[in-house]
Amino acid sequence: MIFKVYFQETKTEIPVRENTKSLYIEAESERDVRRKLxxxxYNVEFITELKGAFLEYEKQNEEFKVLEIG
Structure with missing residues (x-):
């Protein structure tokens, strides 16, 4: 499964929408994503699974690169 992770670059940074970054990661579950990260x-704000039309939409983004973290 592919997940989109919204995060701040440091754990001490207060979440501000304008500073939120995102990345894509392949994992078995949300728990697996958190374990890998x-x-x-990172200060992880939100994790969402991408599938169907949502995944196809994200694939159109030029920054769409799935991280494979062991």
């Missing part, structure tokens, strides 16, 4: 300095 636990060593990163």
């Amino acid at each position: 636990k060593d990163k300095p």
